[in-house]
Amino acid sequence: MSLSLVAVFIPLLFMSGLVGRLLHEFAVTLSAAILVSGVVSLTLTPMMCSRFLKPESAYGEPGWFYRLCEGGFNWLLGGYTAGLRWVLRIRSSCSAWWCSRSP
Numbered sequence: 001m002s003l004s005l006v007a008v009f010i011p012l013l014f015m016s017g018l019v020g021r022l023l024h025e026f027a028v029t030l031s032a033a034i035l036v037s038g039v040v041s042l043t044l045t046p047m048m049c050s051r052f053l054k055p056e057s058a059y060g061e062p063g064w065f066y067r068l069c070e071g072g073f074n075w076l077l078g079g080y081t082a083g084l085r086w087v088l089r090i091r092s093s094c095s096a097w098w099c100s101r102s103p
Helices: 002-013 017-052 064-089 091-101
Strands: none
16 A cells, blocks of 8 residues: 555656646655655564564453453444344345435
8 A cells, every 4th residue: 555655646756847846845755754654564563563562361361441341342343233234134225215315
């Protein structure tokens, strides 16, 4: 994704005239920042994670706050799953309703 994002700014480098001169530094700065970010995300971040993160078994039994939050997230996930199954069951009705609502 980083290379495709840099490719968007390449035409700004070759623009002529006043607009080209104004946007040249902008394009160079953003392209360099995106490339550095891509290099860091592919090299430095995994290395730091391997050094600083502990295995999941080293954390022990989760506390009450974790269990409370996890229960809430599972409840939301169950509601979303049930709603999605219901909408997929009545797919044609939902499509007809959506088409009638769009301008």
